[in-house]
Amino acid sequence: MRMKPDSLLYPAPRGLYCAKGDFYIDPVQPVERALITHGHADHARAGHGRVLATRETLDIMRIRYGEGFCGESQVASLGETMAINGVRVSFHPAGHVLGSAQISVEAGGKRIVVSGDYKRRSDPTCRPFEPVPCDVFITEATFGLPVFHHPDDRLETARLLASLKQFPERAHVVGAYALGKAQRVIALLRQHGYDEPIHIHGALAKLCEYYQAEGIDLGDIQSATLAGEKRPDFAGGIVIGPPSAFADRWARRFAEPVAVFASGWMLIRQRAKQRGVELPLVISDHCDWAELTGTIREIAPAEVWVTHGREEALVRWCELEGIPARPLHLVGYDDEGE
Amino acid sequence: MKAFAELLGRLVLTPQRNAKIRLLTDYFRSSPDPSRGYALAAIAGTLSLNTVKPALIRDLLLERMDEVLFHYSYDYVGDLAETVSLAWEPPEGTVPVDVPLGEVVERLQRAGRSEVRSLVRDMLDRLDTAGRFAFLKLVTGGLRIGVSARLAKQALADLGGKDIGEIETLWHGLSPPYLPLFLWLSGEAEMPVLTTPAVFHSVMLATPIGEGDLEGLDPADFAAEWKWDGIRVQLANIGGVRRLYSRSGDEISGAFPEIVEAAGIAGVIDGELLVGGTTRTNRSTATFGDLQQRLNRKTVNRKLLDDYPAFIRGYDILFTGERDMRPEPFHARREALAALIDAASPHHFDLSPLVPFSTWEELDRLRSDPPDPVIEGIMLKRLDSPYLAGRMKGPWFKWKRAPFNIDAVLMYAQRGHGKRSSYYSDFTFGVWTEAEGGTTLVPVGKAYFGFTDAELEILDRFVRDNTVERFGPVRAVRAEPDAGFVVEVAFEGLNRSTRHKSGVAMRFPRIARLRQDKLPREADRLETLQAMIGMKG
Ligand SMILES: [Zn+2]
Numbered sequence: 064m065r066m067k068p069d070s071l072l073y074p075a076p077r078g079l080y081c082a083k084g085d086f087y088i089d090p091v092q093p094v095e096r097a098l099i100t101h102g103h104a105d106h107a108r109a110g111h112g113r114v115l116a117t118r119e120t121l122d123i124m125r126i127r128y129g130e131g132f133c134g135e136s137q138v139a140s141l142g143e144t145m146a147i148n149g150v151r152v153s154f155h156p157a158g159h160v161l162g163s164a165q166i167s168v169e170a171g172g173k174r175i176v177v178s179g180d181y182k183r184r185s186d187p188t189c190r191p192f193e194p195v196p197c198d199v200f201i202t203e204a205t206f207g208l209p210v211f212h213h214p215d216d217r218l219e220t221a222r223l224l225a226s227l228k229q230f231p232e233r234a235h236v237v238g239a240y241a242l243g244k245a246q247r248v249i250a251l252l253r254q255h256g257y258d259e260p261i262h263i264h265g266a267l268a269k270l271c272e273y274y275q276a277e278g279i280d281l282g283d284i285q286s287a288t289l290a291g292e293k294r295p296d297f298a299g300g301i302v303i304g305p306p307s308a309f310a311d312r313w314a315r316r317f318a319e320p321v322a323v324f325a326s327g328w329m330l331i332r333q334r335a336k337q338r339g340v341e342l343p344l345v346i347s348d349h350c351d352w353a354e355l356t357g358t359i360r361e362i363a364p365a366e367v368w369v370t371h372g373r374e375e376a377l378v379r380w381c382e383l384e385g386i387p388a389r390p391l392h393l394v395g396y397d398d399e400g401e
Numbered sequence: 402m403k404a405f406a407e408l409l410g411r412l413v414l415t416p417q418r419n420a421k422i423r424l425l426t427d428y429f430r431s432s433p434d435p436s437r438g439y440a441l442a443a444i445a446g447t448l449s450l451n452t453v454k455p456a457l458i459r460d461l462l463l464e465r466m467d468e469v470l471f472h473y474s475y476d477y478v479g480d481l482a483e484t485v486s487l488a489w490e491p492p493e494g495t496v497p498v499d500v501p502l503g504e505v506v507e508r509l510q511r512a513g514r515s516e517v518r519s520l521v522r523d524m525l526d527r528l529d530t531a532g533r534f535a536f537l538k539l540v541t542g543g544l545r546i547g548v549s550a551r552l553a554k555q556a557l558a559d560l561g562g563k564d565i566g567e568i569e570t571l572w573h574g575l576s577p578p579y580l581p582l583f584l585w586l587s588g589e590a591e592m593p594v595l596t597t598p599a600v601f602h603s604v605m606l607a608t609p610i611g612e613g614d615l616e617g618l619d620p621a622d623f624a625a626e627w628k629w630d631g632i633r634v635q636l637a638n639i640g641g642v643r644r645l646y647s648r649s650g651d652e653i654s655g656a657f658p659e660i661v662e663a664a665g666i667a668g669v670i671d672g673e674l675l676v677g678g679t680t681r682t683n684r685s686t687a688t689f690g691d692l693q694q695r696l697n698r699k700t701v702n703r704k705l706l707d708d709y710p711a712f713i714r715g716y717d718i719l720f721t722g723e724r725d726m727r728p729e730p731f732h733a734r735r736e737a738l739a740a741l742i743d744a745a746s747p748h749h750f751d752l753s754p755l756v757p758f759s760t761w762e763e764l765d766r767l768r769s770d771p772p773d774p775v776i777e778g779i780m781l782k783r784l785d786s787p788y789l790a791g792r793m794k795g796p797w798f799k800w801k802r803a804p805f806n807i808d809a810v811l812m813y814a815q816r817g818h819g820k821r822s823s824y825y826s827d828f829t830f831g832v833w834t835e836a837e838g839g840t841t842l843v844p845v846g847k848a849y850f851g852f853t854d855a856e857l858e859i860l861d862r863f864v865r866d867n868t869v870e871r872f873g874p875v876r877a878v879r880a881e882p883d884a885g886f887v888v889e890v891a892f893e894g895l896n897r898s899t900r901h902k903s904g905v906a907m908r909f910p911r912i913a914r915l916r917q918d919k920l921p922r923e924a925d926r927l928e929t930l931q932a933m934i935g936m937k938g
């Protein structure tokens with residue numbers, strides 16, 4: 064008997080639910096059994112009974128929430144198929160952050176792939192996205208509007224280094240999300256040949272350490288949260304911190320700081336202006352419009368479901384392309400946190 | 402275009418003045434001619450281009466994009482040029498190139514009306530995203546980057562290690578793309594010599610006297626003159642070419658043919674354009690309200706010339722014949738000016754008289770009670786100062802008469818714009834008058850500034866709690882002898898007006914203070930205002 068896709072996997076109040084397998088994917092509230100795509104806080108929450116995720120995602124959850132982040136954890140190896148109550152489940156690289164995976168769910172002759180968050184560009188800090196043929200592709204749509212065309216990250220990195228030369232007496236203070244973005248910005252700077260020490264806010268320390276332990280070379284990383292009478296002002300240097308730290312007293316210690324922010328949202332000028340950003344760097348860990356539509360064309364699923372982000376525009380595009388598509392209206396995912 | 406686009410992007414987001422100047426000097430240093438000259442023109446507002454209507458760029462995008470997707474996009478971004486620059490997809494296989502700004506500007510200037518559409522499409526295909534944005538802002542005339550012409554000139558001065566005064570001196574004699582200017586600034590040529598004889602020269606401006614400014618100054622170092630309430634002009638007659646300019650350099654010769662005709666003096670003078678009679682003909686000067694009859698016209702008729710004859714009251718001199726007088730001290734210039742005016746038509750020229758004084762207190766008294774209603778204050782000029790282009794603190798000060806104040810009653814309020822759109826911040830106020838057998842309020846003016854943010858909160862709350870009627874966006878508020886809101890309104894002067902029911906129009910009214918201590922019945926009456934007509938603050 065062939066199964067209808069929306070009886071295999073459907074949106075429930077606590078998240079995307081597979082009734083046959085009795086598990087949730089990236090649930091927003093504690094559940095008995097959760098499959099987690101990646102370590103970002105809106106996808107990976109603490110307090111579930113059993114968690115199945117990649118080894119890196121489990122490590123990241125442990126770093127963020129402590130040892131007891133769930134009842135029982137189980138490692139999913141990329142590309143290996145497991146059975147959960149007769150449902151075939153496998154994890155595949157998503158190219159979003161270290162450990163991020165798409166999850167394939169298959170039963171009754173139908174396969175649904177949940178993308179989680181993903182991107183298609185090369186990223187020195189994680190494995191590249193692998194397209195998985197499927198009947199239904201559930202795609203994120205964080206940047207699902209035709210205005211989002213992210214520039215080459217190498218050009219953006221070069222802009223930061225140019226500004227550093229132009230304003231050598233000022234500290235360049237870069238806002239970047241603690242998991243993934245911060246490490247990617249550092250790795251990009253290193254690829255560009257920047258080998259000065261990079262100073263980081265305390266909130267990034269454990270994750271940067273973990274990335275380095277996983278063999279990702281971030282070069283000379285030092286703490287920017289030094290105490291004492293004679294604190295350095297980091298003039299001419301690069302300091303990286305979580306965006307939330309910019310409103311804190313922490314940000315006051317730097318020499319005439321240039322406020323930099325690395326995010327896909329920085330493409331929109333008004334966004335940069337509202338946040339008081341002086342040097343916006345368009346560096347995104349999500350697909351832009353061309354990559355979203357290109358991926359759907361490449362995978363060529365029979366049906367597309369769209370979740371968190373600008374769902375309506377991507378659904379409209381699918382319609383114009385003759386691909387059946389619908390929005391899932393899942394709640395609890397933070398499409399701004401990028 | 403890439404470098405210019407990056408410069409614009411950074412300037413918009415950079416608040417610090419010095420950082421803006423550095424971005425500009427670095428750009429001017431590293432960019433070639435003529436691109437940097439056109440960039441300068443775009444920033445300083447001297448670039449003239451055939452502009453393109455927003456509808457055209459929207460249409461161009463819709464040639465390639467679904468209308469629904471366009472609406473989602475535009476709605477999200479909020480700015481049309483930005484939406485188009487971001488959503489534009491060049492045909493498959495196009496590699497963005499860096500079209501120099503100079504080429505972009507010159508192609509736009511050459512293009513005929515019918516070619517514009519395809520030119521814009523072609524540029525959008527060839528530029529990258531930031532380049533498209535800068536290009537669209539340029540062609541739609543929406544370049545707003547928070548950089549004044551003065552700041553751009555400071556960057557030029559820094560670039561060449563020159564004084565900003567030198568840049569100001571040259572400025573109006575040069576035009577985009579400013580090749581001789583950049584050659585001089587980069588040390589490859591001498592300072593440009595202006596070829597057009599009767600060109601406008603930047604005027605010298607005064608800074609207002611601030612709290613404590615006079616304490617360290619010696620009255621013996623300064624000359625005082627009345628500050629006349631007309632418009633500041635520059636009259637040039639060099640090599641037989643005669644031009645009359647406003648203080649910003651706009652030519653206004655056409656509106657004042659009698660002055661141009663009477664300008665048989667060789668040189669460039671600085672003065673106040675007024676109407677009425679000169680002191681040399683013993684007739685009185687007319688008010689600013691009368692002068693207004695002559696302003697903003699391209700041509701004039703006989704009747705206007707007869708009813709409102711114009712003349713120049715001389716303040717200073719920049720050139721006698723072709724001799725540059727600007728480096729000379731004040732007294733030497735004034736002598737030259739006096740001689741020139743003496744020889745000129747007594748109906749069209751007189752000399753602004755000096756005001757003798759020996760102490761600041763004495764001058765303050767004169768200032769508060771000037772001998773002529775067309776005086777709006779005192780000018781102080783350092784005796785040893787040369788004529789310097791632009792506004793700098795020290796050589797010239799202006800000391801204005803205090804503006805008029807009245808107490809008025811709030812009558813109507815309307816919501817403001819932008820940051821103030823959630824506040825009732827545009828106010829109409831009135832004073833008492835006798836009409837139809839009773840005492841009523843008649844509106845006398847409108848003001849939307851002068852108050853602090855905290856005061857605005859109070860006013861806004863009053864409006865919301867005391868609305869008695871609504872007319873579209875306008876709310877009428879409670880305004881009765883014993884219930885309502887009194888504000889102290891400050892203004893620069895009053896004109897007679899037929900457009901206002903009250904018969905008077907205020908100049909530059911602002912809300913100076915909230916008078917919650919007063920009842921509406923204590924506010925001023927219309928007769929008080931009528932007595933002020935023609936007087937100048
Ligand atoms: Zn994520």
Ligand SMILES: [Zn+2]
Nearest residue numbers: 180371396397
């Ligand atoms: Zn997400």
